[in-house]
Amino acid sequence: xxxxxHTREQIKQRLLVLVGLNVSGVGHAADMLxxxxxxxxxxxxxxxxxxxxxxxxxxxxxxxxxxxGATVLAAYRDFAASETSTREMTHRIRDLVVDKGPTVxxxxxxxxxGMVRIGLSGDVRISITTDxxxxxxxxRFFASxxxxxxFVITGGKVDPWSLS
Numbered sequence: 001x002x003x004x005x006h007t008r009e010q011i012k013q014r015l016l017v018l019v020g021l022n023v024s025g026v027g028h029a030a031d032m033l034x035x036x037x038x039x040x041x042x043x044x045x046x047x048x049x050x051x052x053x054x055x056x057x058x059x060x061x062x063x064x065x066x067x068x069g070a071t072v073l074a075a076y077r078d079f080a081a082s083e084t085s086t087r088e089m090t091h092r093i094r095d096l097v098v099d100k101g102p103t104v105x106x107x108x109x110x111x112x113x114g115m116v117r118i119g120l121s122g123d124v125r126i127s128i129t130t131d132x133x134x135x136x137x138x139x140r141f142f143a144s145x146x147x148x149x150x151f152v153i154t155g156g157k158v159d160p161w162s163l164s
Contacts, residue, residue: 007113007114007156008110008112010151011114011116012108012110014141014151015116015118015141016108017056018037018056018105018108019105021037021038021054021055021104022101022104022105023037023102023104024037024038024039024040024098025040025053025054025098026090026097027090027094028086028087028090030086031061031080031086032061033059033064033079033093034059034060035057035058035126036053036054036056036057036144037055039054040052040054041145053145054144056141056143057141058139058140059140060076060128060138061136061137061139062076062129062130062138063128063131064126064128065126065127065129066093066124066126066127068122068124073093074092074093074096097120097124102121103122104120105118105119105120106120106121107119112156113156113157114128114130114139115128115129130153130155130156131155135155136154136155137152137153137154137159138153138154139152139153140153149161149162150162
């Protein structure tokens, strides 16, 4: 129980910085959903390419859904079904939360085992359900373009590396 409470507190403490920021970007890398929050800016990557990023990035590699009310608008199971569905779903999510925005983060709720619900304006919410498989990364959160350590949830728990 102590580990669960500690995990919840750590997650909430980290993600509260998103409240009041808009979802500013949506992308993917293979079957990982990538979300950007806050003002977009250009950074130079280690490979010397220019990349547009928000102030904060959330990379989700476990089960997730995006819902409005009781309606599921997008889900990992459809997103990761094929390369084509991943591309199409990325565009649909971007249209929903960025292009028709601004869509602002209003609430952060943290459940057991690294599960998170991000409440957005327009009655939209992003729910992240961790896989709970040890040694498999569920999601990570970090300041874009920073050398600071990423906050990583692995197997439904805070990866100790994130806190060292």
